[in-house]
Amino acid sequence: MRFGSLPLDEALGAVLAHSLHLPGGTFRKGRVLTADDLERLRAAGHTAVAAAKLDGSDVAEDAAAARIAAALLGPGLSASAAYTGRVNLFAEAAGLLVADAARIDALNLLDEAVTAATLPSLAPVEAGQMAATVKIIPFAAPEEVVAEAERIARDGGPALRLAPYRGIRAGLLQTTLPGTKPGMLDKTVEVTSARLAAVAGELVLERRCGHTEAEVAEGLAALAAEGLDLLLVAGASAITDRRDVLPAGIGLAGGTVVHFGMPVDPGNLLLLARLGGVPVLGLPGCARSPKLNGFDWVLQRVAAGVEVTRADIMRLGVGGLLTEIPSRPLPRAEAAPRAPRIAALVLAAGLSRRMGANKLLADDGGVPLVRRTVEAVLASRARPVTVVTGHQSEAVRAALAGLPVSFVHAADHAEGLSASLKAGLRALPAEAEGVLVCLGDMPRVPPAVLDRLAAAWNPLEGRAICVPTFQGRRGNPVLWDRRLVPEMLELTGDQGARGLMARHADQLCEVAVETDGVLLDVDTPEALAALRT
Numbered sequence: 001m002r003f004g005s006l007p008l009d010e011a012l013g014a015v016l017a018h019s020l021h022l023p024g025g026t027f028r029k030g031r032v033l034t035a036d037d038l039e040r041l042r043a044a045g046h047t048a049v050a051a052a053k054l055d056g057s058d059v060a061e062d063a064a065a066a067r068i069a070a071a072l073l074g075p076g077l078s079a080s081a082a083y084t085g086r087v088n089l090f091a092e093a094a095g096l097l098v099a100d101a102a103r104i105d106a107l108n109l110l111d112e113a114v115t116a117a118t119l120p121s122l123a124p125v126e127a128g129q130m131a132a133t134v135k136i137i138p139f140a141a142p143e144e145v146v147a148e149a150e151r152i153a154r155d156g157g158p159a160l161r162l163a164p165y166r167g168i169r170a171g172l173l174q175t176t177l178p179g180t181k182p183g184m185l186d187k188t189v190e191v192t193s194a195r196l197a198a199v200a201g202e203l204v205l206e207r208r209c210g211h212t213e214a215e216v217a218e219g220l221a222a223l224a225a226e227g228l229d230l231l232l233v234a235g236a237s238a239i240t241d242r243r244d245v246l247p248a249g250i251g252l253a254g255g256t257v258v259h260f261g262m263p264v265d266p267g268n269l270l271l272l273a274r275l276g277g278v279p280v281l282g283l284p285g286c287a288r289s290p291k292l293n294g295f296d297w298v299l300q301r302v303a304a305g306v307e308v309t310r311a312d313i314m315r316l317g318v319g320g321l322l323t324e325i326p327s328r329p330l331p332r333a334e335a336a337p338r339a340p341r342i343a344a345l346v347l348a349a350g351l352s353r354r355m356g357a358n359k360l361l362a363d364d365g366g367v368p369l370v371r372r373t374v375e376a377v378l379a380s381r382a383r384p385v386t387v388v389t390g391h392q393s394e395a396v397r398a399a400l401a402g403l404p405v406s407f408v409h410a411a412d413h414a415e416g417l418s419a420s421l422k423a424g425l426r427a428l429p430a431e432a433e434g435v436l437v438c439l440g441d442m443p444r445v446p447p448a449v450l451d452r453l454a455a456a457w458n459p460l461e462g463r464a465i466c467v468p469t470f471q472g473r474r475g476n477p478v479l480w481d482r483r484l485v486p487e488m489l490e491l492t493g494d495q496g497a498r499g500l501m502a503r504h505a506d507q508l509c510e511v512a513v514e515t516d517g518v519l520l521d522v523d524t525p526e527a528l529a530a531l532r533t
Contacts, residue, residue, distance in 0.1 A: 002053040014051035015139045034472045058140035061085030069134045071153035076162025083455040085136035091125040095164035096304040103159040113141040130337035163304035165200035170230040171223035175211040177236040199303035211236045216249025231280040259310040263317030267294020342454045343432035344382035345424035348440030349390025349413035368399035372443035380450035388424040418491035438477040444517030453479040464507035468518040475518030
């Protein structure tokens with residue numbers, strides 16, 4: 001890869017190294033320079049540009065990141081589209097991220113061009129939470145480096161996977177001594193139920209008995225007979241030795257103590273045992289509190305179906321000092337990075353004046369044109385998908401029968417495009433952070449384009465409006481940050497939101513795509529005939 005100041009005559013196809021402000025707009029870092037771009041640069045007085053020029057052995061940053069991410073990706077994880085050499089990996093369900101640390105290290109040691117960052121192995125994740133990211137540092141990576149990174153990531157199976165919570169059913173046995181307060185036992189039930197719910201489990205049974213070996217054995221046998229996935233024992237007095245009352249009771253019931261104690265504080269006095277193939281956990285006293293302790297770490301693994309061995313527990317010492325962490329289980333859940341919440345609007349309310357008939361109902365390979373458009377939107381990550389109807393609304397709804405979309409009717413659709421747009425914007429869910437405005441007569445926009453726009457969206461980095469371009473021409477759909485919706489609601493007549501792009505040029509990001517589908521809308525019979533061919 002050639003990097004540095006390039007004469008404009010040698011810069012065709014080069015990647016812009018730094019953003020440039022030009023009359024009429026900004027060329028952002030990472031832009032692949034076209035012939036039209038070079039003419040604009042010349043007109044602005046530039047003779048050279050700081051850029052990277054790839055050669056035949058280079059893999060462009062987005063392609064390299066996408067290849068390596070695909071090799072890393074295991075079950076239960078999904079990948080964003082690549083943008084600026086980055087692909088983010090997200091959990092598809094709640095569970096634990098299982099990472100092969102040795103292979104992640106090997107990948108990062110391969111070459112400075114390639115990086116992969118993950119959460120710690122066996123870290124709890126929520127659905128939609130970011131679990132890892134792949135970033136190509138320069139604008140390209142050598143083909144041999146990318147190929148070797150793929151090999152490292154794939155050898156022995158994917159280096160990253162999700163172990164989803166299985167929905168375990170648990171029973172709790174609590175022992176009592178004279179003076180044991182029922183309120184403490186009730187609180188333990190409440191806290192334990194909440195802990196299990198946090199890992200998609202359920203406390204289905206609770207029993208209480210005296211603090212003797214025989215009564216513990218009898219109580220455990222009764223719980224074991226219910227076919228539960230996990231047995232929990234909370235003693236009125238803490239376990240102090242593997243020959244104490246609770247472990248002895250487990251042995252009397254036919255169980256086996258696997259390990260006692262753990263290098264995690266709070267949580268040192270945890271007991272791991274098995275009874276008839278079912279894990280049994282003797283709880284440390286701190287488990288009666290909702291604060292994070294070593295019991296949480298073991299419970300998460302059991303709930304996700306990850307085997308817990310004696311050695312696993314003994315290796316928890318590094319990072320095991322939790323005393324100063326005033327947090328509850330799953331402390332990362334609220335603030336953890338996650339997939340952006342991008343909704344989609346499909347505008348399907350127009351009168352089709354130039355077509356002579358409702359273009360949205362036209363046949364497109366045996367499927368109504370609007371259905372083809374909406375199916376493509378549904379194949380993207382954008383959710384929810386809302387269709388705005390107006391002209392012949394019942395027929396449009398019928399064309400979309402069975403699809404998981406919601407509808408909103410623009411009663412004033414005859415007033416122009418802005419009326420349909422505003423009707424859809426008013427229906428946006430409160431949690432939507434951005435909105436993809438899609439046109440119902442553009443059935444050739446692939447789902448990957450929508451996902452690439454979502455990957456580009458980052459208002460903090462100046463990308464609040466993301467518009468696709470094909471060979472330098474802007475198209476549709478356009479992704480808008482939620483903060484711009486109030487201005488969009490002020491539009492009138494048949495104007496779209498294009499005027500806002502000029503007003504917020506510093507927040508606009510052009511996303512180059514490889515399909516002319518972003519330019520193809522069907523407004524006339526000739527356009528429909530061309531689409532069909």
